[in-house]
Amino acid sequence: xxxxxxxxxxxxxxxxxxAVIKCTYSDSASNYFPWYKQELGKGSQLIIDIRSNVGExxxxxxxxxxxxxxxxxxxxxxxxxxEDSAVYFCAASRGGGAxxxxxxxxxxxxxxP
Amino acid sequence: xxxxxxxxxxxxxxxxxxxxLRCHQTENHRYMYWYxxxxxxxxxxxxxxxxxxDTDKGExxxxxxxxxxxxxxxxxxxxxxxxxxxxVYFCAISESSGPGGLYGYTFxxxxxxxxx
Numbered sequence: 001x002x003x004x005x006x007x008x009x010x011x012x013x014x015x016x017x018x019a020v021i022k023c024t025y026s027d028s029a030s031n032y033f034p035w036y037k038q039e040l041g042k043g044s045q046l047i048i049d050i051r052s053n054v055g056e057x058x059x060x061x062x063x064x065x066x067x068x069x070x071x072x073x074x075x076x077x078x079x080x081x082x083e084d085s086a087v088y089f090c091a092a093s094r095g096g097g098a099x100x101x102x103x104x105x106x107x108x109x110x111x112x113p
Numbered sequence: 114x115x116x117x118x119x120x121x122x123x124x125x126x127x128x129x130x131x132x133x134l135r136c137h138q139t140e141n142h143r144y145m146y147w148y149x150x151x152x153x154x155x156x157x158x159x160x161x162x163x164x165x166x167d168t169d170k171g172e173x174x175x176x177x178x179x180x181x182x183x184x185x186x187x188x189x190x191x192x193x194x195x196x197x198x199x200x201v202y203f204c205a206i207s208e209s210s211g212p213g214g215l216y217g218y219t220f221x222x223x224x225x226x227x228x229x
Contacts, residue, residue, distance in 0.1 A: 034218065043203055043220035089155060100146050105155035
């Protein structure tokens with residue numbers, strides 16, 4: 001089955017700086033890679049996703065890059081703000097609802113004022 | 114979270130007792146999932162459903178059973194709760210977009226279960 005590794009487990013950055021979280025996956029058939037943000041006491045919210053036919057996708061201060069050859073993808077957050085503090089999860093899927101998603105173990109992002 | 118609710122939000126139960134968690138959706142999505150979230154493990158799939166009365170096991174299914182008698186409800190039952198099942202449980206729903214992958218993958222707010 002799929003295995004997703006996520007690094008780092010904790011990331012502390014100064015407000016205004018950029019943050020990068022990296023994930024690798026094992027199943028070359030995976031073709032959908034979402035990122036979720038989880039704030040304390042809440043469920044996970046999808047913040048951005050990318051499919052295997054695209055190398056990069058941006059949404060304002062958030063971007064995701066995908067390298068299918070190396071089987072890794074990354075989340076980039078620029079101009080970080082206090083409200084970016086949360087736990088971020090990457091995931092991978094072959095597509096098709098029955099397979100669900102395989103998640104990384106999460107990164108606790110801390111934005112220092 | 115819009116369209117998906119979990120109940121209860123918090124529960125404390127004793128070892129050996131049965132416990133049922135409920136997930137209810139109003140999106141008419143085909144797929145429903147139960148995950149547990151533990152420190153150092155992230156989210157792990159317990160069971161999932163791909164239609165009414167159609168369910169299958171996930172990565173950590175031992176000690177859990179599920180039922181889906183109607184599209185909108187997916188129940189997770191701990192037959193005889195153990196301390197190792199103390200966790201936060203999340204339900205999720207999705208609808209497949211076909212060969213291109215998933216869309217509409219939405220999580221509930223979670224149920225914090227403590228087994229004492």
